[in-house]
Amino acid sequence: xxxxxxxxxxxxxxxxxxxxxxxxxxxxxxxxxxxxxxxxxxxxxxxxxxxxxxxxxxxxxxxxxxxxxxxxxxxxxxxxxxxxxxxxxxxxxxxxxxxxxxxxxxxxxxx
Amino acid sequence: xxxxxxxxxxxxxxxxxxxxxxxxxxxxxxxxxxxxxxxxxxxxxxxxxxxxxxxxxxxxxxxxxxxxxxxxxxxxxxxxxxxxxxxxxxxxxxxxxxxxxxxxxxxxxxxxxxxxxxxxxxxxxxxxxxxxxxxxxxxxxxxxxxxxxxxxxxxxxxxxxxxxxxxxxxxxxxxxxxxxxxxxxxxxxxxxxxxxxxxxxxxxxxxxxxxx
Numbered sequence: 001x002x003x004x005x006x007x008x009x010x011x012x013x014x015x016x017x018x019x020x021x022x023x024x025x026x027x028x029x030x031x032x033x034x035x036x037x038x039x040x041x042x043x044x045x046x047x048x049x050x051x052x053x054x055x056x057x058x059x060x061x062x063x064x065x066x067x068x069x070x071x072x073x074x075x076x077x078x079x080x081x082x083x084x085x086x087x088x089x090x091x092x093x094x095x096x097x098x099x100x101x102x103x104x105x106x107x108x109x110x111x
Numbered sequence: 112x113x114x115x116x117x118x119x120x121x122x123x124x125x126x127x128x129x130x131x132x133x134x135x136x137x138x139x140x141x142x143x144x145x146x147x148x149x150x151x152x153x154x155x156x157x158x159x160x161x162x163x164x165x166x167x168x169x170x171x172x173x174x175x176x177x178x179x180x181x182x183x184x185x186x187x188x189x190x191x192x193x194x195x196x197x198x199x200x201x202x203x204x205x206x207x208x209x210x211x212x213x214x215x216x217x218x219x220x221x222x223x224x225x226x227x228x229x230x231x232x233x234x235x236x237x238x239x240x241x242x243x244x245x246x247x248x249x250x251x252x253x254x255x256x257x258x259x260x261x262x263x264x265x266x267x268x269x270x271x272x273x274x275x276x277x278x279x280x281x282x283x284x285x286x287x288x289x290x291x292x293x294x295x296x297x298x299x300x301x302x303x304x305x306x307x308x309x310x311x312x313x314x315x316x317x318x319x320x321x322x323x
Binding site for chain 2: 001008009010011013014016017062063064065066
């Protein structure tokens with residue numbers, strides 16, 4: 001069982017209380033009338049399926065019944081952060097890459 | 112006061128009212144007295160339950176609720192605001208939702224008081240018929256909850272006064288700790304029979320007394 005931090009309840013809860021709700025940060029096309037069928041189809045049906053970091057929506061079904069976002073590693077299932085809708089993730093592929101290169105250069109300096 | 116339609120669920124003529132547990136038939140061995148029982152289960156049927164929605168950031172909303180109910184609005188998960196003398200409690204359910212519990216037959220009057228005190232974007236919904244309140248007490252009450260739910264019931268995570276909403280025995284329940292060994296469960300009507308049977312079954316090994 002995972003312990004997931006609900007940013008609304010401000011405490012960790014059992015995974016059983018939550019429902020995963022798919023990819024987060026999907027922007028609806030601003031002008032649907034002038035959006036091509038292909039773009040509209042992408043918006044409706046096509047989702048990322050990454051190996052590694054994934055920003056996704058979760059629903060606290062048995063608690064506050066609010067949505068929030070989580071950054072999860074699809075390889076390890078580790079949830080790296082949770083944040084409220086409307087906020088941007090702190091952990092991204094770029095931030096991870098920067099962290100890894102900083103660590104590598106630190107190790108180089110230590111030698 | 113804005114225009115609204117209300118419904119008084121307590122008409123002048125007597126109408127047969129039944130608790131959601133009225134038909135529950137349970138086959139567990141129940142003790143004849145609370146003396147020596149590990150768990151004591153009792154229902155407080157037919158209380159008034161209201162769901163209140165509104166903006167917590169709105170000062171007028173907070174002041175209106177406090178004026179109407181006589182208890183301050185809790186702004187985050189944690190202690191339930193209570194006035195035990197009047198039997199009124201207000202629990203934080205989510206950032207824009209609260210559960211108000213009042214004594215029997217005071218739901219309509221409380222709704223009218225809230226509507227008179229509030230304005231703008233808010234909602235008051237009478238859910239008295241949708242749920243019921245169980246009281247669980249005794250030295251083994253915490254163990255019964257630990258058997259039934261995944262939440263941490265240790266005093267460090269669940270101090271006296273706190274109220275939460277969580278999964279209980281594959282269903283959901285609002286759980287409030289009212290004393291060291293006293294708990295309140297607010298359960299849905301449709302799950303009431305199942306959860307009541309579950310709790311009796313889970314309590315049997317500690318010796319259970321059903322308060323009437």
